[in-house]
Amino acid sequence: KxxxxxxxxxxxxxxxxxxxxxxxxxxxxxxxxxxxxxxxxxxxxxxxxxxxxxxxxxxxxxKADLNPLQYELQQFCQSIINDQTPPVTAEDGRRALHVARLILNSIDEHTELVKKHWQLR
Structure with missing residues:
Protein backbone atom coordinates (compact mmCIF):
# COMPACT_ATOMS: atom_id res chain seq x y z
CA LYS A 1 0.00 0.00 0.00
CA LYS A 63 3.94 12.56 13.10
CA ALA A 64 3.38 12.22 16.81
CA ASP A 65 2.26 8.78 17.91
CA LEU A 66 -1.25 9.69 19.06
CA ASN A 67 -4.87 9.37 18.07
CA PRO A 68 -5.79 12.82 16.69
CA LEU A 69 -9.49 12.63 17.54
CA GLN A 70 -8.82 11.41 21.08
CA TYR A 71 -6.21 14.16 21.56
CA GLU A 72 -8.61 16.84 20.29
CA LEU A 73 -11.36 15.63 22.64
CA GLN A 74 -8.93 15.59 25.59
CA GLN A 75 -7.86 19.17 24.82
CA PHE A 76 -11.50 20.22 24.56
CA CYS A 77 -12.38 18.60 27.91
CA GLN A 78 -9.34 20.22 29.57
CA SER A 79 -10.41 23.63 28.28
CA ILE A 80 -13.84 23.14 29.91
CA ILE A 81 -12.39 21.85 33.20
CA ASN A 82 -9.83 24.69 33.38
CA ASP A 83 -12.22 27.35 32.00
CA GLN A 84 -9.84 28.16 29.13
CA THR A 85 -10.29 28.85 25.45
CA PRO A 86 -10.02 25.56 23.53
CA PRO A 87 -7.14 25.17 21.04
CA VAL A 88 -9.72 25.10 18.23
CA THR A 89 -12.54 27.56 18.81
CA ALA A 90 -16.05 27.56 17.37
CA GLU A 91 -14.96 30.49 15.19
CA ASP A 92 -12.05 28.39 13.85
CA GLY A 93 -14.55 25.66 12.99
CA ARG A 94 -16.87 28.13 11.28
CA ARG A 95 -14.02 29.51 9.17
CA ALA A 96 -12.88 25.99 8.23
CA LEU A 97 -16.41 25.11 7.09
CA HIS A 98 -16.59 28.36 5.11
CA VAL A 99 -13.31 27.53 3.31
CA ALA A 100 -14.53 23.98 2.65
CA ARG A 101 -17.72 25.37 1.11
CA LEU A 102 -15.70 27.76 -1.09
CA ILE A 103 -13.57 24.85 -2.28
CA LEU A 104 -16.62 22.70 -3.07
CA ASN A 105 -18.26 25.59 -4.94
CA SER A 106 -15.09 26.14 -6.96
CA ILE A 107 -14.93 22.43 -7.83
CA ASP A 108 -18.56 22.52 -8.97
CA GLU A 109 -17.99 25.63 -11.11
CA HIS A 110 -14.89 24.21 -12.78
CA THR A 111 -16.57 20.86 -13.35
CA GLU A 112 -19.36 22.65 -15.22
CA LEU A 113 -16.83 24.61 -17.30
CA VAL A 114 -14.99 21.42 -18.26
CA LYS A 115 -18.24 19.66 -19.15
CA LYS A 116 -19.31 22.58 -21.36
CA HIS A 117 -15.90 22.85 -23.00
CA TRP A 118 -15.72 19.14 -23.82
CA GLN A 119 -19.46 18.95 -24.47
CA LEU A 120 -19.99 16.33 -21.79
CA ARG A 121 -23.43 15.76 -20.30
Whole structure:
Protein backbone atom coordinates (compact mmCIF):
# COMPACT_ATOMS: atom_id res chain seq x y z
CA LYS A 1 0.00 0.00 0.00
CA UNK A 2 1.13 3.50 -0.74
CA UNK A 3 -0.57 6.67 0.48
CA UNK A 4 1.62 9.55 -0.65
CA UNK A 5 1.05 13.08 -1.79
CA UNK A 6 3.77 15.06 -3.52
CA UNK A 7 4.01 18.81 -3.95
CA UNK A 8 6.30 20.45 -6.47
CA UNK A 9 7.17 24.09 -5.88
CA UNK A 10 9.63 26.38 -7.70
CA UNK A 11 12.07 26.04 -4.80
CA UNK A 12 10.92 22.86 -3.02
CA UNK A 13 9.81 19.25 -3.33
CA UNK A 14 7.58 17.94 -0.54
CA UNK A 15 6.57 14.32 -0.06
CA UNK A 16 3.93 13.39 2.52
CA UNK A 17 3.54 9.68 3.34
CA UNK A 18 0.21 9.32 5.13
CA UNK A 19 0.66 5.60 5.74
CA UNK A 20 4.03 5.96 7.48
CA UNK A 21 3.33 9.39 8.97
CA UNK A 22 6.48 10.93 7.49
CA UNK A 23 7.05 14.09 5.48
CA UNK A 24 10.24 14.87 3.58
CA UNK A 25 11.12 18.31 2.26
CA UNK A 26 13.89 19.25 -0.16
CA UNK A 27 14.21 23.02 -0.25
CA UNK A 28 16.52 25.29 -2.25
CA UNK A 29 17.42 28.48 -0.41
CA UNK A 30 19.80 31.41 -0.75
CA UNK A 31 20.61 31.82 2.93
CA UNK A 32 23.09 29.72 4.82
CA UNK A 33 21.50 26.65 6.40
CA UNK A 34 20.76 26.77 10.14
CA UNK A 35 19.57 23.40 11.51
CA UNK A 36 16.58 23.21 13.85
CA UNK A 37 16.33 21.04 16.95
CA UNK A 38 12.67 20.23 16.20
CA UNK A 39 13.31 18.43 12.91
CA UNK A 40 15.81 16.13 11.32
CA UNK A 41 17.32 18.55 8.83
CA UNK A 42 20.70 18.92 7.18
CA UNK A 43 22.32 20.55 4.18
CA UNK A 44 22.90 18.50 1.04
CA UNK A 45 25.42 21.01 -0.25
CA UNK A 46 25.31 23.77 -2.80
CA UNK A 47 24.19 24.03 -6.39
CA UNK A 48 24.97 26.66 -8.98
CA UNK A 49 21.82 28.29 -10.35
CA UNK A 50 22.58 31.15 -12.68
CA UNK A 51 25.09 33.42 -10.99
CA UNK A 52 24.07 32.54 -7.43
CA UNK A 53 25.08 29.73 -5.12
CA UNK A 54 22.10 28.09 -3.45
CA UNK A 55 21.88 25.55 -0.66
CA UNK A 56 19.77 22.41 -0.70
CA UNK A 57 18.15 21.66 2.66
CA UNK A 58 16.59 18.32 3.55
CA UNK A 59 14.09 18.05 6.39
CA UNK A 60 12.20 15.05 7.68
CA UNK A 61 9.14 15.37 9.91
CA UNK A 62 7.44 12.49 11.69
CA LYS A 63 3.94 12.56 13.10
CA ALA A 64 3.38 12.22 16.81
CA ASP A 65 2.26 8.78 17.91
CA LEU A 66 -1.25 9.69 19.06
CA ASN A 67 -4.87 9.37 18.07
CA PRO A 68 -5.79 12.82 16.69
CA LEU A 69 -9.49 12.63 17.54
CA GLN A 70 -8.82 11.41 21.08
CA TYR A 71 -6.21 14.16 21.56
CA GLU A 72 -8.61 16.84 20.29
CA LEU A 73 -11.36 15.63 22.64
CA GLN A 74 -8.93 15.59 25.59
CA GLN A 75 -7.86 19.17 24.82
CA PHE A 76 -11.50 20.22 24.56
CA CYS A 77 -12.38 18.60 27.91
CA GLN A 78 -9.34 20.22 29.57
CA SER A 79 -10.41 23.63 28.28
CA ILE A 80 -13.84 23.14 29.91
CA ILE A 81 -12.39 21.85 33.20
CA ASN A 82 -9.83 24.69 33.38
CA ASP A 83 -12.22 27.35 32.00
CA GLN A 84 -9.84 28.16 29.13
CA THR A 85 -10.29 28.85 25.45
CA PRO A 86 -10.02 25.56 23.53
CA PRO A 87 -7.14 25.17 21.04
CA VAL A 88 -9.72 25.10 18.23
CA THR A 89 -12.54 27.56 18.81
CA ALA A 90 -16.05 27.56 17.37
CA GLU A 91 -14.96 30.49 15.19
CA ASP A 92 -12.05 28.39 13.85
CA GLY A 93 -14.55 25.66 12.99
CA ARG A 94 -16.87 28.13 11.28
CA ARG A 95 -14.02 29.51 9.17
CA ALA A 96 -12.88 25.99 8.23
CA LEU A 97 -16.41 25.11 7.09
CA HIS A 98 -16.59 28.36 5.11
CA VAL A 99 -13.31 27.53 3.31
CA ALA A 100 -14.53 23.98 2.65
CA ARG A 101 -17.72 25.37 1.11
CA LEU A 102 -15.70 27.76 -1.09
CA ILE A 103 -13.57 24.85 -2.28
CA LEU A 104 -16.62 22.70 -3.07
CA ASN A 105 -18.26 25.59 -4.94
CA SER A 106 -15.09 26.14 -6.96
CA ILE A 107 -14.93 22.43 -7.83
CA ASP A 108 -18.56 22.52 -8.97
CA GLU A 109 -17.99 25.63 -11.11
CA HIS A 110 -14.89 24.21 -12.78
CA THR A 111 -16.57 20.86 -13.35
CA GLU A 112 -19.36 22.65 -15.22
CA LEU A 113 -16.83 24.61 -17.30
CA VAL A 114 -14.99 21.42 -18.26
CA LYS A 115 -18.24 19.66 -19.15
CA LYS A 116 -19.31 22.58 -21.36
CA HIS A 117 -15.90 22.85 -23.00
CA TRP A 118 -15.72 19.14 -23.82
CA GLN A 119 -19.46 18.95 -24.47
CA LEU A 120 -19.99 16.33 -21.79
CA ARG A 121 -23.43 15.76 -20.30
Missing amino acids: MRKMRFFQPDAYISVDFLEGISEIYHIEKDEFKPSKETLAFSLGQIQQGTEQRNIRYSRLE
